[in-house]
Amino acid sequence: MSTDIRPIRIYNTLSGKKEPFTPITPGRVGMYVCGPTVYSDVHLGNCRTFVHFDTIYRYLLHIGYRVRYVRNITDVGHLLDDGEDRMSKGARLDQLEPMEVAQKYTVGFHDMMRIFNTLPPSIEPRATGHIPEQIEMVESILQRGYGYESNGSIYFDVLRFAKDNPAIYGKLSGRVVDELISESRDNLKNQGEKNHPSDFAIWIKASEEHIMRWNSPWSVGFPGWHLECSAMSTKYLGPTFDIHGGGNDLKFPHHENEVAQNVGACGCAPANYWLHANMLLLNGRKMSKSEGNTITPQQLFTGDSPFVSKGYSPMMLRFFMLQSHYRSTLDITDDALLAAEKGFRRLMEVHAILQKLSIPASATDGSETDTDRAILALVEEAYQGMDDDFNTAVAIAALNEIGSYVNKLANKQIESSEVSPWVLERLKTVFNAFIFDIFGLREESAADNGPIEQLMSLILDIRANARQQKDWGTSDKIRDALTEAGIQVKDGKEGVSWTHSRG
RNA sequence: GGUCUCUUGGCCGAGUGGCUAGGCAAAGGUCUGCAAAACCUUGUACGGCGGUUCGAAUCCGCCAGAGACCUCCA
Numbered sequence: 176m177s178t179d180i181r182p183i184r185i186y187n188t189l190s191g192k193k194e195p196f197t198p199i200t201p202g203r204v205g206m207y208v209c210g211p212t213v214y215s216d217v218h219l220g221n222c223r224t225f226v227h228f229d230t231i232y233r234y235l236l237h238i239g240y241r242v243r244y245v246r247n248i249t250d251v252g253h254l255l256d257d258g259e260d261r262m263s264k265g266a267r268l269d270q271l272e273p274m275e276v277a278q279k280y281t282v283g284f285h286d287m288m289r290i291f292n293t294l295p296p297s298i299e300p301r302a303t304g305h306i307p308e309q310i311e312m313v314e315s316i317l318q319r320g321y322g323y324e325s326n327g328s329i330y331f332d333v334l335r336f337a338k339d340n341p342a343i344y345g346k347l348s349g350r351v352v353d354e355l356i357s358e359s360r361d362n363l364k365n366q367g368e369k370n371h372p373s374d375f376a377i378w379i380k381a382s383e384e385h386i387m388r389w390n391s392p393w394s395v396g397f398p399g400w401h402l403e404c405s406a407m408s409t410k411y412l413g414p415t416f417d418i419h420g421g422g423n424d425l426k427f428p429h430h431e432n433e434v435a436q437n438v439g440a441c442g443c444a445p446a447n448y449w450l451h452a453n454m455l456l457l458n459g460r461k462m463s464k465s466e467g468n469t470i471t472p473q474q475l476f477t478g479d480s481p482f483v484s485k486g487y488s489p490m491m492l493r494f495f496m497l498q499s500h501y502r503s504t505l506d507i508t509d510d511a512l513l514a515a516e517k518g519f520r521r522l523m524e525v526h527a528i529l530q531k532l533s534i535p536a537s538a539t540d541g542s543e544t545d546t547d548r549a550i551l552a553l554v555e556e557a558y559q560g561m562d563d564d565f566n567t568a569v570a571i572a573a574l575n576e577i578g579s580y581v582n583k584l585a586n587k588q589i590e591s592s593e594v595s596p597w598v599l600e601r602l603k604t605v606f607n608a609f610i611f612d613i614f615g616l617r618e619e620s621a622a623d624n625g626p627i628e629q630l631m632s633l634i635l636d637i638r639a640n641a642r643q644q645k646d647w648g649t650s651d652k653i654r655d656a657l658t659e660a661g662i663q664v665k666d667g668k669e670g671v672s673w674t675h676s677r678g
Numbered sequence: 679g680g681u682c683u684c685u686u687g688g689c690c691g692a693g694u695g696g697c698u699a700g701g702c703a704a705a706g707g708u709c710u711g712c713a714a715a716a717c718c719u720u721g722u723a724c725g726g727c728g729g730u731u732c733g734a735a736u737c738c739g740c741c742a743g744a745g746a747c748c749u750c751c752a
Contacts, residue, residue, distance in 0.1 A: 517703095574700090
C-alpha cells in the first residue's frame with residue numbers, strides 16, 4: 176500500500192534544494208535516465224552514474240514503489256564540430272555499418288552493466304527505433320510555433336520559447352538567455368541556417384555522404400540530439416513523469432533543451448524531479464583521454480594501469496562508489512581504493528557472520544534491552560540515510576556500526592541475552608536487504624563450496640590436532656601456507672573459521 | 679572571459695548553527711602458544727582573513743586553491 180511507503184526527500188536540480196518526494200500516482204514512480212551514446216566503449220564515469228541510479232531504482236523498489244525505469248540507448252543524433260554524426264564517424268573509422276558499431280558498443284555496455292550488477296531498466300529504448308515519434312514531436316513543436324525550417328532542417332526557436340516561457344528556459348542549468356546570446360560559439364556547421372546561435376537542431380537534413388538517414392516531411396535526414404530523450408520519455412512515461420536523471424554534464428545543453436522541447440511540444444514540463452550525478456575524478460582531475468588522465472573499467476579490474484598498484488573487483492568498485500554521495504565528485508586514487516577494498520571485505524564478512532548467528536529464545540526474558548534499542552536505532556539510521564536524498568554513505572556508516580555489535584555477539588563479548596531473538600532476525604533481514612537488494616553488492620569469492628569446504632575442514636582439523644599437541648611448527652606451517660594461498664585462518668573463541676583474504 | 683560548485687584529521691569520505699559520522703592507516707590495550715581476526719581506547723579535522731551570533735567547521739563577505747559547465751560528454 177502506498178500509504179506504507181516511507182517518505183523520502185530528493186535534491187531537485189530545478190529548485191536547487193531537497194524536496195519531499197511526492198509521486199504523480201501514489202505508489203508508482205516513472206523514472207527516466209539518460210543512457211549512453213554507443214559510439215565507443217563505456218566510460219568509467221558512465222558506470223558511476225548508472226550505479227548510483229541503479230541504487231536509487233533499487234531503493235525505490237525496496238520501500239515499496241512500483242517503478243518504471245526507462246534508460247535509453249542513443250545510437251544517432253550527436254553532431255560533432257564538423258557536423259558529422261558521431262555514429263557514422265565511428266563507422267567510417269572502423270569500416271563498419273553504423274548499426275554494427277551501435278550493436279557492438281551496446282553489447283559491451285550491457286556486459287559492463289552486468290559486471291557492476293545493475294538491474295536492467297524496465298524499458299531500454301533506442302533512438303533509431305523511435306524515428307516516427309521524434310518526427311511527430313518535431314511536428315508538434317512546429318505547430319506550436321517553436322520551430323522553423325531552414326534548408327530542410329528544423330531548428331528550435333530558443334529566443335521565442337524563452338520569451339514565452341521566461342520561468343522555464345535556463346532554470347535547470349541556471350542560465351540566462353541574454354548570456355547565451357553573447358557566449359554561443361558560432362563555429363558550428365550550418366550556423367548560418369539558424370536565426371540565433373542558441374537555437375538547436377531538432378531535425379537535420381542529411382548531407383550526401385551521411386549514412387544514417389530517414390524520410391521526413393522536411394527532408395531526408397536524422398533527428399537532432401536531445402530529441403530522442405524527449406520523445407521516448409513521453410512515449411513510455413507520459414508527458415509529465417516523476418524523476419529524470421543523468422550525469423551532471425548533461426544539465427546543459429542536453430537537459431535544458433529537453434525541457435524546452437517537451438514544453439514546446441505539449442505545453443507541459445517533462446519531469447517533476449531532476450537528479451544529477453556528479454563526476455568521477457582520477458587523482459583529482461577529470462578523466463581525459465587527450466591528457467592521458469584516464470583509466471578504463473577493464474584496467475581497473477586487471478590493475479593494468481600506471482594509476483593503480485593492483486586490480487580491484489567490480490563489486491569492490493561498486494562499494495567504493497556508494498561510499499560517496501551521488502551528488503559529490505568522487506576521486507579515484509590507489510590509496511582510496513585500497514582503503515575501500517578493506518572496508519568492503521569487512522562489511523561482507525560482518526554479513527556472513529551475522530547470517531550464521533542465532534540466539535536461543537530461552538536466552539532472553541522477552542523484554543527489550545539497551546542493546547536492542549541501540550541496534551534498532553542504527554537500523555533506522557541506515558534507512559533515514561537513504562530517505563535523505565539516497566545518502567548511501569550514511570547508510571554504510573550505520574551498517575558498519577552495526578557490524579561492531581555483530582562481531583561482539585559472535586565473539587561472546589556481549590551476552591546473547593542482551594539481544595532479543597526478534598531483533599537479531601530483523602537485523603539479518605535488514606542487512607541482507609541493504610547489501611544485496613539496495614546496494615546491489617554480491618559475493619565474489621569464487622564459487623568454492625563443496626570440495627574446498629571439505630578440504631578446509633580436513634586441513635583445519637589436522638591443524639587443530641597439532642595445536643592440541645603443542646606442535647606449533649606444524650600448525651604455523653599450515654597457517655602460513657594458507658595465508659600464502661590467500662586464505663585467512665581465524666582462531667576464535669567459538670572455534671576456527673576461515674575466509675578468502677584476497678578477492 | 680562568463681556562470682556555478684567545492685576546499686573536512688596521515689588518506690578517503692559523510693554531515694552540519696551548540697550533540698562520536700564511517701572506513702583505511704597509526705599508537706596503546708584485551709584475547710592468543712605466538713600471530714592474525716575481533717573488541718576496547720586514543721586523534722581535540724573542518725583552506726586563509728574578517729563579520730553576524732550567547733555560540734560557526736556549518737550563515738555572510740573578501741582572498742587563495744581546486745573542479746565543473748559555457749563546445750561532444752555520465
